[in-house]
Amino acid sequence: MSERYGLNKNLAEMLKGGVIMDVSNVEQAKIAEAAGAVAVMALERVPSEIRRVGGVARTSDPKMIKEIQAAVSIPVMAKVRIGHIVEAQILEALEIDYIDESEVLTPADDEFHIDKTAFNVPFVCGAKNLGEALRRIGEGASMIRTKGEPGTGDVVEAVRHMRQMNKEIREVQAATKQELMAIAKDMQAPYELVSYVHDHGKLPVVNFAAGGVATPADAALMMQLGCDGVFVGSGIFNSGDPKRRAEAIVKATTYYNDAKIIAEVSEDLGEAMSGISAKSLDAHDQMASRGW
């Protein structure tokens, strides 16, 4: 493991137990920071708007990212299209703290993900299952998140992805050493990483929830399922009272095992994002199926 990769993995460790919020401008970034976000994801349109507007979704304007970097003291992340090496180079030139190679944007390469070992800045990638997570880590991702179904406000896909990951981790852990190569073959995942999961019973990097989290209860649910922290995209700034909702989700993520506190912070938050059922989406509208 290179020194830089270790440092990048460790930044993600510092974000644990925290909430990372999608923001589209300086004002939102400041609200997020004041509410207790551990990082912000700078992007021009949150996933639900990307769905509404349609067309090709690309990385954000560097100007907007720089304004947000100047406005907050917490880490700033931004998204690039799957496989778009140059968008990632641009973000590295901006000294972004974390790059999200994200299925929320329109993929630029339908065959290859970015070789993340070629970069000094860290990458987070989405995964629906253990094999996908280990492939991304094999390419150099230093943080994983569930894909969920972004921009829907429907948590069902994130839950499915996390449960799937947990189930597969338990299976790998319970397997004998002799079985590991066959598992690596079936999962299409690097053998060394399968071995790591076998020995440690967890991913070698931090694993956050993302995609469809809209309420404090959703955030706590994902934490109870074993996520290390939570990304909230459209759920906050598409709701009736973003500031209160942001604060409530932060509190529910810290006290995810304390139903009394979650009940208290869930009170009177105003309208949640209206949302769409993930099941009602046509196949070509499902962002989770982008990437492999």
Add this chain to the structure above:
Amino acid sequence: MKKIGVLAVQGAVREHVRMLNQITDVQGLAVKYETELDEIDGLIIPGGESTAIGRLLRDFDLLDPLKEKIQKGLPVWGTCAGMILLAKKLVNDDTSHLGVMDIEVARNGYGRQLGSFETVVNVPEVAVEDMKLTFIRAPYVNSAGSEVRILLKVDDRIVACRQNNMLATAFHPELTEDLAWHRYFVRMVRGH
């Protein structure tokens, strides 16, 4: 048996707990309720985001009780964000959190994530052997009062210091396999 709490509102909590539990006659435990503060002999405030931790300490009425305990002598060790939380003053920032330690701290002192680094040092008071230190978007101490004893400077910047029952480090010993700093803090707790 000494019980050492790790403040568990956000950040790298389990790494500290894991390190503490490797030391004989020490039990590490995550704490996030006021009543739990009464049951511990020492407290580690871990790395994380100081703005988030500070906000949660206020929201859940933990800031004042914790401050009082530290002022009454509870041994406390802040790593990275924990150092920021202990500081009386922050550079270019009017806020302070616990404000118990007479240091002025520069947040993100080494810039963004590309500025994160590792280095090897020797601190005789802490351990005979060399130690590898990990700095992640780390702060440093810009200036320290006369009561504060400087334990380590890296490139002329103060990155570890102590004031009576309080220890502050800009780096993360919990991310290494080296127990030296945790043992040092346990000695502080035992001596208390």
